[in-house]
Amino acid sequence: MLKNQKGFSLVELVVAVTVILIVGGSVTAVLLSNLSDAKHAAVVEDVAKLQVALRSELLRSGGEIVDSDSDGDYLDELVVNKTLDKAPQSIRGGSWYLRKNETEINKGMYYLEIECLTETCESLTTMLDEKFDGNGDSSTGAVQWSFSEG
Amino acid sequence: MVTWGDSSSGGDSSAVEGQLAGVEQIYSNVNAFAALKSDGTVVTWGASDFGGNSSAVEGQLAGVEQIYSNGYAFAAVKSDGTVVTWGASSFGGDSSAVADQLTGMTKFVGWRDKPVNADEIIGRARYEMKMRGKTGIVVGLETI
Numbered sequence: 001m002l003k004n005q006k007g008f009s010l011v012e013l014v015v016a017v018t019v020i021l022i023v024g025g026s027v028t029a030v031l032l033s034n035l036s037d038a039k040h041a042a043v044v045e046d047v048a049k050l051q052v053a054l055r056s057e058l059l060r061s062g063g064e065i066v067d068s069d070s071d072g073d074y075l076d077e078l079v080v081n082k083t084l085d086k087a088p089q090s091i092r093g094g095s096w097y098l099r100k101n102e103t104e105i106n107k108g109m110y111y112l113e114i115e116c117l118t119e120t121c122e123s124l125t126t127m128l129d130e131k132f133d134g135n136g137d138s139s140t141g142a143v144q145w146s147f148s149e150g
Numbered sequence: 151m152v153t154w155g156d157s158s159s160g161g162d163s164s165a166v167e168g169q170l171a172g173v174e175q176i177y178s179n180v181n182a183f184a185a186l187k188s189d190g191t192v193v194t195w196g197a198s199d200f201g202g203n204s205s206a207v208e209g210q211l212a213g214v215e216q217i218y219s220n221g222y223a224f225a226a227v228k229s230d231g232t233v234v235t236w237g238a239s240s241f242g243g244d245s246s247a248v249a250d251q252l253t254g255m256t257k258f259v260g261w262r263d264k265p266v267n268a269d270e271i272i273g274r275a276r277y278e279m280k281m282r283g284k285t286g287i288v289v290g291l292e293t294i
Contacts, residue, residue, distance in 0.1 A: 051291045055216075063294050098291075101271045109271055109293045113279060115286040125287060132289055139276070140269050142290035146280040 039090070040127045046088035047112060047128065050075075053084040054098070054110055065100070074098040074110070091116050091124075118147050151185070153195075160196030169193045177217040177224065179237065184224050190214050192226060194236075201237030210234045268293070 008016070057065055057078050065074050075098040078084035088096050094116040101109045116124065125145045129136055133143035151170040155161030160183045163170065172188045182196030184204070192211040196202030201224045204211060213229040223237025225245070233252040237243030245252060268290060275288045 047289055047291075054292055058292065058294060059218075099275065101275070109268065110291045111272060111275060112289040112291055113275060113286055114289065115279070115284045118285045121285050121287055128287060128289060139273060142268070142272065143287065144272050144276040145287040146276045147285045 036123060040124050042090040043088075043114075043124055044127050044131050046090045047114075047132065050078075050084065050088065050096075050098070050112065053078050057081060057083040067100075072097075072099065074100060091120060093117060094120065121145060121147060153183070158197055160202060163195045166193050166195045175217070177219050179219045179223065180221045182224075182237070184217050184219070184226075186214055186217055186226075190229065192217065194224075199238055201243060204236045207234050207236045 054074075060081070060083065065077055067074060068077060068080070075084075075087055075096060078098070079087055091114065094114060097113040097115075099111055099113055101111065114121075114124075125138070125143070126136075129141075129143045133141040135141040138145050151163060151167075151173060153161055153163040159181045160178070163183070170185060170193055173185045173193075174188050175186045177184045177186070178196075179200055181200040182194060182198075182202035184201065185193045187193065190213045192204065192214050194202055194204040200222055201219075204224075210228075211226060211234060214226045214234075215229050216227040218225045218227070219237075220242055222241035223235060223239075223243035225242065226234045228234065231253055233245065235243055235245040272288050272290050276286075279286045279288065
């Protein structure tokens with residue numbers, strides 16, 4: 001006499017759930033990775049825009065941007081002078097500062113400080129380094145980074 | 151170099167294909183392109199009224215360091231601080247009226263020719279950021 005086999009056995013259920021978890025996990029990982037890449041690309045784009053705005057402001061001002069509020073940051077000057085439509089917003093919880101350092105060789109060097117959460121910074125460095133430096137080194141070149149301890 | 155789109159707006163670059171080697175940067179306006187090459191020369195294509203034809207200033211387009219554009223014309227800043235313009239004359243392509251003022255323009259050294267102490271300056275900024283307990287990235291943008 002044959003048994004009435006309705007439904008799934010425990011083994012079948014375990015296999016099915018395992019497969020669903022593996023496939024679902026992979027899809028989620030890919031989606032999150034794509035989302036993360038898109039966010040990082042937005043940051044790189046913001047830095048590139050800022051570089052163009054900086055050059056425009058340098059040309060407009062004859063090579064000398066005045067830090068009108070003496071806060072040591074020139075980002076607000078670019079916005080006030082309308083060479084940049086708004087300060088970059090692409091890093092949540094991050095802060096951007098446009099600094100200038102006087103040099104002996106040149107009139108000045110402008111650089112961008114991006115403060116960000118460690119996990120954001122870690123994954124951002126690769127894209128920024130590829131775009132603006134290319135040496136992949138955290139302590140030499142045009143793009144350098146440092147993570148606080150603890 | 152690969153181009154596509156409306157041929158009258160620069161989508162077809164076959165006429166200058168042989169010159170498009172060693173291109174470092176491409177600039178554009180609404181109907182033309184200008185390619186800045188590593189040797190400081192410029193190749194243009196697209197609608198001639200918009201700067202796609204730069205033959206009138208061809209002899210001057212050497213030692214170019216930077217190109218700017220609006221919708222209708224181009225302006226090239228040269229290593230000697232002079233400026234060459236071409237494109238729609240009523241939209242900046244003809245700068246003859248201010249030619250005597252277009253000298254001594256700011257020259258950007260840029261990071262490809264960064265000064266010897268560039269690493270040190272960026273490194274110092276990175277160190278100071280760390281001392282403030284901040285996690286961050288420093289990006290050198292421009293030297294002048």
